[in-house]
Amino acid sequence: MPRPYVILNAAMTLDGKIATSCGDSKISSEADLTRLHRLRAKMDAVMVGAGTILADNPSLTVRRVKGRNPIRVVVDGMARISTNAKILDHSARTIVAVSRAADKEKVERLRQTGAEIIISDGENIDLQWLLEELYRRGIRKLLLEGGSTLNWNMISQGLVDEIQVTVAPRIVGGAAAKTLVGGDGFCKVKNGVRLRLSKISRVGSDVLLVYRTAGAQRD
Ligand SMILES: NC(=O)c1ccc[n+]([C@@H]2O[C@H](COP(=O)([O-])OP(=O)(O)OC[C@H]3O[C@@H](n4cnc5c(N)ncnc54)[C@H](OP(=O)(O)O)[C@@H]3O)[C@@H](O)[C@H]2O)c1
Numbered sequence: 141m142p143r144p145y146v147i148l149n150a151a152m153t154l155d156g157k158i159a160t161s162c163g164d165s166k167i168s169s170e171a172d173l174t175r176l177h178r179l180r181a182k183m184d185a186v187m188v189g190a191g192t193i194l195a196d197n198p199s200l201t202v203r204r205v206k207g208r209n210p211i212r213v214v215v216d217g218m219a220r221i222s223t224n225a226k227i228l229d230h231s232a233r234t235i236v237a238v239s240r241a242a243d244k245e246k247v248e249r250l251r252q253t254g255a256e257i258i259i260s261d262g263e264n265i266d267l268q269w270l271l272e273e274l275y276r277r278g279i280r281k282l283l284l285e286g287g288s289t290l291n292w293n294m295i296s297q298g299l300v301d302e303i304q305v306t307v308a309p310r311i312v313g314g315a316a317a318k319t320l321v322g323g324d325g326f327c328k329v330k331n332g333v334r335l336r337l338s339k340i341s342r343v344g345s346d347v348l349l350v351y352r353t354a355g356a357q358r359d
Pocket of ligand 1: 151165190192218264266286290318
């Protein structure tokens with residue numbers, strides 16, 4: 141079964157952090173935010189993990205350029221996001237993916253906000269299966285916007301085709317600060333996900349790096 145073409149987008153500091161140890165994730169420059177909104181407008185859907193919704197409460201819409209809003213998808217195994225989260229407003233369609241382990245009443249409350257609910261068997265959402273479900277709903281191009289845990293789950297399972305990362309000229313440190321990719325990691329560098337650099341450019345004071353993963357699907 142085919143799945144959407146997946147682009148992971150993130151803004152990180154030179155030391156690889158996508159948020160500070162206090163949770164500040166305002167890393168993108170104005171120029172980079174405009175680039176991100178232009179990219180969003182070209183995508184069928186944008187996907188984030190529950191942790192990003194809880195930390196940042198983003199609306200994930202297109203505001204800085206003219207264009208249509210992508211469908212918003214949240215991977216929220218335990219249905220932890222608030223029913224007041226901005227992604228549940230009615231400015232765009234929203235899909236919340238939960239697992240069977242999630243509290244049924246909470247799931248029902250999320251459904252009542254107008255969100256479409258996708259329920260996965262098991263405690264963890266099978267992300268390959270979820271992407272196939274999204275493809276069945278007409279989603280061909282998906283923008284993955286983090287955070288650290290979902291990025292790891294997607295990348296380590298070979299579900300990311302392209303990475304667009306802007307590097308801001310800042311170093312924030314902090315052992316506990318979230319990095320571009322979290323999770324358990326690989327022990328051996330040789331087992332790490334292999335990437336091919338396809339573009340380097342300047343975006344304001346940031347550097348934009350574009351990579352393709354080795355097994356990338358064609359867009
Ligand atoms: N600078 C940037 O570009 C950027 C972009 C996005 C986010 N961020 C930052 O990243 C941080 C958030 O990262 P994070 O790692 O804490 O959270 P996250 O990756 O956004 O979300 C992780 C959560 O998503 C759910 N999830 C992920 N994969 C799942 C699966 N296969 N099955 C079921 N549930 C799954 C889990 O929720 P449950 O634990 O409830 O099961 C998991 O805890 C924030 O500080 C945010 O500001 C930065």
